[in-house]
Amino acid sequence: MNLAWYWTALIAFGIVNFLLISASVLVYAERKVSGYMQNRPGPNRVGPFGFLQPFADVLKLVFKENIVPTAANSFVHSLAPMLMVVIAMASGALIPFARGVVIADMAVSVLVLLALTSISVYGVTLAGWSSNNKYSLLGGLRSSAQMISYELSMGLAVLSVVLISSSLNMVTIVEDQGGGYGIFAWNVFRNPIGCILFIVTAFAETNRAPFDLPEAEQELVGGYHTEYSGMKFGMFFLAEYVNFFIASFVIVTLFFGGYLLPFESVLLAQFPGLEDSILLMIMQIGTVVLKASFFAYLFIWVRWTLPRFKYQQLMTLGWKYLLPISLVNALLVAIGVIIFS
Amino acid sequence: MLSDFIPFFIQLGIAIGLSFTLLKAAALIGPKRANVIKQGTYESGMDPIGSAHQRYSVKFYLVAMIFIVFDVEIVFLYPWAVSFREFIAAGVGPGVLGVIFLFVIILAIGLVYDIKKGGLEFD
Numbered sequence: 001m002n003l004a005w006y007w008t009a010l011i012a013f014g015i016v017n018f019l020l021i022s023a024s025v026l027v028y029a030e031r032k033v034s035g036y037m038q039n040r041p042g043p044n045r046v047g048p049f050g051f052l053q054p055f056a057d058v059l060k061l062v063f064k065e066n067i068v069p070t071a072a073n074s075f076v077h078s079l080a081p082m083l084m085v086v087i088a089m090a091s092g093a094l095i096p097f098a099r100g101v102v103i104a105d106m107a108v109s110v111l112v113l114l115a116l117t118s119i120s121v122y123g124v125t126l127a128g129w130s131s132n133n134k135y136s137l138l139g140g141l142r143s144s145a146q147m148i149s150y151e152l153s154m155g156l157a158v159l160s161v162v163l164i165s166s167s168l169n170m171v172t173i174v175e176d177q178g179g180g181y182g183i184f185a186w187n188v189f190r191n192p193i194g195c196i197l198f199i200v201t202a203f204a205e206t207n208r209a210p211f212d213l214p215e216a217e218q219e220l221v222g223g224y225h226t227e228y229s230g231m232k233f234g235m236f237f238l239a240e241y242v243n244f245f246i247a248s249f250v251i252v253t254l255f256f257g258g259y260l261l262p263f264e265s266v267l268l269a270q271f272p273g274l275e276d277s278i279l280l281m282i283m284q285i286g287t288v289v290l291k292a293s294f295f296a297y298l299f300i301w302v303r304w305t306l307p308r309f310k311y312q313q314l315m316t317l318g319w320k321y322l323l324p325i326s327l328v329n330a331l332l333v334a335i336g337v338i339i340f341s
Numbered sequence: 342m343l344s345d346f347i348p349f350f351i352q353l354g355i356a357i358g359l360s361f362t363l364l365k366a367a368a369l370i371g372p373k374r375a376n377v378i379k380q381g382t383y384e385s386g387m388d389p390i391g392s393a394h395q396r397y398s399v400k401f402y403l404v405a406m407i408f409i410v411f412d413v414e415i416v417f418l419y420p421w422a423v424s425f426r427e428f429i430a431a432g433v434g435p436g437v438l439g440v441i442f443l444f445v446i447i448l449a450i451g452l453v454y455d456i457k458k459g460g461l462e463f464d
Contacts, residue, residue, distance in 0.1 A: 005351065012352040016359055030439040065371045070380045071392070082360040089356035093349050103350035111419070114351065129394075133382050137393045141401055148408040159422050166426040168419070226383055231367030235360065312462070315404075319461045323411070323452065327445055330418070334441070337425060338434045 012103050015092045021335045023254075024054035030241075030300045037304045043045040057234075064230035069131065072227060076130035081232045084123035088246065091116050095249045096171050098259045098284035109170045110158055113250065117154070117205055120243070124207070124214060124224050127236070131227035138283035139223030142311060143207060143214035150204035150211075156326035157198035160191050160333040163253050174258030182263035188255040189249055193329045195255040197322060199295075204318070207240065209303035213311060222300040227317035248295035249288070259284040403460055407452075414448050 025163050028043065029313060035042025043050035068074045094109045096102040106112065128140015163169060164187060165176035179185030188195045204211040215223030222228075225236045251260055261267060261283060267274065274280050309317070382389045422443055428437045455461060 005347070008348045009351050009355065010349070012355050013421050015352070016355050020359075062370055064367070065373060066368050067379060068380050070377075071382045071389070078364060082357075082364060085355045085360040085363070086353065089359060090349070090353045092374065093352035102351055104346065106345035131382075133389075133391045134384065134393045141397060145401055145404045148412075149404065152411045152415065155412070156418075159415065159418055162419065162422040164423055166423055168423060170381065220382070221385070230371055231363055234367075235363055263414065315461060319407075319452075320456060325448070329447065330422075331438075331442060331445065334425060334438050338429055341426065341429050 008103060011101075011140075012093060013124060015097075015103065016089050017273045018091050019089060019245065020238070020243050022245055023238050024058065026241045026245060026296060026300075027054040027057070027237075029297070030303075031091060033297070033300050034304045061179075061231050061234035066232065067227075067229050069133070069227050071132040073130040073132070077125050077227075080123050080127035080130060081228065081235035081239070083126065084120060085235045085242075087116050087123065088239040088242035089118045091246045092242075094170060095246065095253060095289055096174055096258055098281045101259075101281065102171060103283065105171055106169070108168045110162065110168045110173070110254075113170075114151075114155060114158065117147075117171040120153060120205075120239075121151075123239070127228070128214075128224040131224075133227050135221045136224050139214040139216075140227070142220075143224060146207075146211065146213060146314060146318070147205055149315060150322070152200045153318065153322040153326040154198055154201035154205060154337045156323075156330050157194045157201060158254065160194040160326075160330045161187055161198075163330065163333050163337055164190055170253055170258075174253055174260060177257045178260045178264055184200045185258065186255065186257040191255070191329075191333055193325065194333065195251075195328065197326050198254065199298075200322065201253055202251060203299070203302065204314075206247050206299075208244055208299055210306040210309050211314060212303075212308060213314060215286070216308060244299045245292065245296055248292040248299065251295050259288040261287050407455060407460070410451065411448065414444075417444070 011141055031053070032042040032050070043053040046052040046056045091113060093103040094113050096105075104112075113148060124143040124147070125140045128138070128143070133138070162257045165173045167173060167176070173187075177186045183189070203209075207214055213223075214220075215225070220226070225233055241266060382393075384390070418441070421437070425434070425437070428434050
């Protein structure tokens with residue numbers, strides 16, 4: 001897609017706004033779902049069914065004082081939440097939303113995504129270090145150890161997808177899943193172990209339960225954001241929700257056919273006029289958002305179902321189970337690629 | 342192509358603008374009533390004992406070092422993964438896989454050694 005820079009900027013602006021609004025919807029969804037899971041109604045006072053609650057929360061956060069502890073390093077204290085928001089929002093540029101609707105369609109978009117994931121470790125670590133608070137520091141250290149441990153398995157799970165589609169471009173990876181077998185050409189059927197590995201590591205990378213050790217309330221108060229309040233805390237919160245929505249999009253893109261409709265090739269053979277039409281584009285955007293919403297729901301569902309791991313359980317799972325399994329899986333996929341080509 | 346990255350940098354710029362706006366808006370609108378107790382470091386209600394900027398446990402460095410070894414390994418595997426189908430088309434697929442297998446085995450021995458030595462015990 002070769003648009004003029006101002007059109008790209010407009011679409012990028014639209015996607016940032018889309019992510020902002022979806023983050024508020026996800027906050028509402030999480031509170032409502034957790035409410036129903038615990039047999040209580042959840043937010044139901046602000047607006048119809050409490051739907052305006054996240055917007056009221058944002059307004060409240062903006063009107064709160066920006067407290068920087070005297071002992072903290074004030075520059076890094078502000079840098080950390082900014083870094084988190086910037087990384088979360090920038091990842092949105094790499095997701096293909098429909099055929100031809102992707103902001104940055106570069107040859108190595110998967111690598112850029114992994115690089116962005118690595119940088120978000122800095123946000124948490126710097127937040128923990130700069131607060132000069134023991135709880136924050138422990139939260140930041142735990143988080144960096146956790147994120148780098150699970151990054152390896154995540155990299156290897158992505159590697160097995162790259163082996164199948166022999167490309168680092170997300171659009172090519174999606175189109176590669178549109179073979180003649182309908183949904184059975186999706187990578188989840190060609191590489192099921194890789195899919196499970198990627199979903200598990202995505203939970204760990206986004207610091208969601210059961211991997212939310214950095215903010216284990218019983219031990220570490222608020223973890224790395226103990227000393228954050230007002231809008232800076234809101235930015236961490238926003239980044240967390242955007243991150244797991246982006247993670248859902250990446251799971252869908254890599255393993256569940258991305259924007260492809262189920263049995264799209266059959267549908268296009270039936271209605272040839274549909275190809276390259278606006279209708280197909282809208283249907284594809286709807287499909288990818290629907291699929292990603294399911295995985296966002298999965299993130300919420302798991303958070304309110306599973307208890308948190310202990311630290312050594314987490315490291316044992318990452319290093320002694322996931323890493324060997326993902327190494328073996330990558331080699332098995334390579335053998336499969338030789339057999340099926 | 343380097344020009345493929347321009348849209349990404351546009352998005353990055355918008356994201357930076359957004360985070361600046363959020364931070365500045367809150368700093369402008371919010372009240373500013375500094376006070377010694379409020380600006381103090383939180384330590385469950387006690388006066389903080391010492392600074393948090395101390396030495397960390399060596400375990401964290403150990404994890405980081407093992408991470409770097411395996412991360413570099415994965416970086417080496419990516420070019421192979423991208424061009425693996427070309428190797429197969431050229432008829433050398435199994436041979437190349439054998440070489441990669443050897444490479445992974447060497448690093449796996451390192452991982453097993455590390456686990457046996459207790460480098461990944463965290464109790």
